[in-house]
Amino acid sequence: KPSRYCMYCHQIITGGKLKRHILRKHKLEEEVKAAMLLPKQLQNKFFEDKRREGMYQFNIKFMTKPEMNETDKMQFMRERKPKYEDGLRMCSGCKSFLSNRSFYKHKQACINVTADAMKPKLFSSTLYHKDKEFVEEILNKFRTNEAGELCQTDFLIQQVGYRHFCLRRYEKGKKDEVRKFVMSEMRDLARLYLSFKSLSSQPVTTEEMFRRDNLSVLRDAIEKMVETSEDGKEKYGLKLTLNAIVQRTIKSHKGYYTETIQDDKYDEIKKFQLAYSFRSHEMFSNARYQCISSSVDKARRPEQLPEEEELMKLKTFISGQVKLVTDTFEITKYAWLRSLVVCRLTLYNGRRGEEPSRMLLSQWADAEDGVWLPSDQVLKIEDDAEKYLVGQFRLAYLHGKGRKFVPVLLPEDTIEAIKLLVAQRQSHGIKENNIFLFGTKSSSSHCSGWHSVKSVCIQAQVKINATKNRHRISTIYASLDMSLEHQRIFLDHMGHEAAISRDNYQCPIGIKEVRIMGKLLNNIDKGASTETVKLPEMLQQSTAPKKSKLPEMLQQSIAPKKFKLSERPEEPKEKTKSEKVTWSKEETAELRKVFKDFFTTSTSNTNCNSGYLPNKEEIINFLKNQMPQCLKLLSMQTAYLKTRTKLFNERKTIRENINRHQNKLI
Numbered sequence: 001k002p003s004r005y006c007m008y009c010h011q012i013i014t015g016g017k018l019k020r021h022i023l024r025k026h027k028l029e030e031e032v033k034a035a036m037l038l039p040k041q042l043q044n045k046f047f048e049d050k051r052r053e054g055m056y057q058f059n060i061k062f063m064t065k066p067e068m069n070e071t072d073k074m075q076f077m078r079e080r081k082p083k084y085e086d087g088l089r090m091c092s093g094c095k096s097f098l099s100n101r102s103f104y105k106h107k108q109a110c111i112n113v114t115a116d117a118m119k120p121k122l123f124s125s126t127l128y129h130k131d132k133e134f135v136e137e138i139l140n141k142f143r144t145n146e147a148g149e150l151c152q153t154d155f156l157i158q159q160v161g162y163r164h165f166c167l168r169r170y171e172k173g174k175k176d177e178v179r180k181f182v183m184s185e186m187r188d189l190a191r192l193y194l195s196f197k198s199l200s201s202q203p204v205t206t207e208e209m210f211r212r213d214n215l216s217v218l219r220d221a222i223e224k225m226v227e228t229s230e231d232g233k234e235k236y237g238l239k240l241t242l243n244a245i246v247q248r249t250i251k252s253h254k255g256y257y258t259e260t261i262q263d264d265k266y267d268e269i270k271k272f273q274l275a276y277s278f279r280s281h282e283m284f285s286n287a288r289y290q291c292i293s294s295s296v297d298k299a300r301r302p303e304q305l306p307e308e309e310e311l312m313k314l315k316t317f318i319s320g321q322v323k324l325v326t327d328t329f330e331i332t333k334y335a336w337l338r339s340l341v342v343c344r345l346t347l348y349n350g351r352r353g354e355e356p357s358r359m360l361l362s363q364w365a366d367a368e369d370g371v372w373l374p375s376d377q378v379l380k381i382e383d384d385a386e387k388y389l390v391g392q393f394r395l396a397y398l399h400g401k402g403r404k405f406v407p408v409l410l411p412e413d414t415i416e417a418i419k420l421l422v423a424q425r426q427s428h429g430i431k432e433n434n435i436f437l438f439g440t441k442s443s444s445s446h447c448s449g450w451h452s453v454k455s456v457c458i459q460a461q462v463k464i465n466a467t468k469n470r471h472r473i474s475t476i477y478a479s480l481d482m483s484l485e486h487q488r489i490f491l492d493h494m495g496h497e498a499a500i501s502r503d504n505y506q507c508p509i510g511i512k513e514v515r516i517m518g519k520l521l522n523n524i525d526k527g528a529s530t531e532t533v534k535l536p537e538m539l540q541q542s543t544a545p546k547k548s549k550l551p552e553m554l555q556q557s558i559a560p561k562k563f564k565l566s567e568r569p570e571e572p573k574e575k576t577k578s579e580k581v582t583w584s585k586e587e588t589a590e591l592r593k594v595f596k597d598f599f600t601t602s603t604s605n606t607n608c609n610s611g612y613l614p615n616k617e618e619i620i621n622f623l624k625n626q627m628p629q630c631l632k633l634l635s636m637q638t639a640y641l642k643t644r645t646k647l648f649n650e651r652k653t654i655r656e657n658i659n660r661h662q663n664k665l666i
Helices: 018-025 030-035 040-064 103-109 132-137 146-153 153-167 174-199 213-226 236-259 263-297 308-326 332-349 360-366 373-379 385-391 412-423 449-460 466-479 484-494 500-507 510-525 534-543 550-555 583-594 615-626 636-665
Strands: 090-091 096-100 393-399 403-410
Touching: 018 040, 030 040, 040 096, 090 103, 096 103, 132 153, 146 153, 146 174, 153 174, 153 236, 153 373, 174 213, 174 393, 174 500, 213 236, 236 263, 308 412, 308 449, 332 403, 332 412, 332 449, 332 466, 360 393, 360 412, 403 412, 403 484, 449 466, 466 484, 466 534, 583 636, 615 636
Parallel strands: none
Antiparallel strands: 090 096, 393 403
């Protein structure tokens, strides 16, 4: 039997005779005397707790040794001796020391159902990090390999990860994403150091990796990490990632050296930063070019777009499966129904892969209660088709990329399935403290949106993913004649700017290029000039304004019409008709504040609107420094004209108000 540790006399008791030892040597202890008066079952519970407390005290003292070899690791006290080599884990709930193979079974019977399996080596790490959450959520999750162990023991690598963790730890909707990103950053930095260490001619530390005399070795280490053994090509994305990690590490070290008054090290790493930046154009220019080329060229090719037939096939498959599962629901189908709903919401809304899957229960409750669709505002909608369309959806707002909040429309065909998922959460084994709508079993996280879409598409036998679908939706958007207001709504829904939509998502409209520019260049090639060719007449047939297709789409079924890229309508000519803009109260107040001298200039007749307005240069400077939100999508000339008209109207309003007050006083 394994040895035990007595917490009273601090001796190791061999042969597993701890109970007998306590009854003989420590029977005069108050808690021992009180325990002996209890029933037999409670007595056994008391001695079991003392056995665990003794093992915990012994192992804590043993694990805080500065260095441990493999022989020392075998001396840990545990519940049972292993027959085969395994990993030791400590239960954070009851402080038991068990095998990693049997921990899941222990967790089902543990007094603390939220207990985690802690790795013993992390107790030495807590000397550097008193943050329990960082130790449990980040350091404890690394695998037992060379890079993982380095992340758990190296101070500077932990410092870089902890700084990033503290920066984003309160993003509760992105907790899983933050954990993965921080761990990935620490792991890549550890792998870079291991590569650097293998190329160095003498023993080095992570701190010495950021010295000027080791810059050439660091460059070789980066090249070694990104090279492939097959055709000699580089991993361009990984190379840019390493560049970003190195720069963040330098920034972190500079702050640490400043705080701890290590001025010599601060001066050295500051000079290293200058040297590294000086050579970075040689190291990363090709990788940067290749990544940009792949993003704007290969990813936007028309053949990369999903086929409309496959999209309709997938929609039919999801609808049929959702109806089948909800009608004959079994708890074993819970995960499959969750994947169907996540896939439907992701592709329907054109969202990124992980966005709908991290929807919170509170956000679903707001959508179900209609918080973002007040009934009084719905009643004000005059168009019956639009009013009916609003009633077919629930609307939720959730965290998108960066700090943006993006909308998610929940179609009517997903509402009953979501309600069923919420009602069966506990039956599936989802923790009560799990805040996510699509939570996973025995975890505080959510399901993977990317894997949900992939698993459903495999079953439907189609090849579609969230990124390709976003390319498709942005390309269709580019072909529609939408007003500026509708364009703003579309870009807000997608969660990116107009330039990102145009340069990164939309497929180039090749048909328009050939039909319009082909005619122009052919005519010029035949010897035409400005005297013989009238450009508007030549392009009149190709660029004639068309009626907006958006109202027609609202009148039709919610399901999209069949859309082929080869038949995509060309982009219409930009409207020359003036676009209406609405100034907010804050924008109007700012305008009045900047040009107050022109508003308050007295005249002989305050009813008239005579007098000088600001010149064009003053208005242009105002727009360059603080462009109002309502004018951002307009050209500078149009924005100038809109601002001049606004100034004219505001001056008239102010003078009329002054005149009215003066008449009352008289």
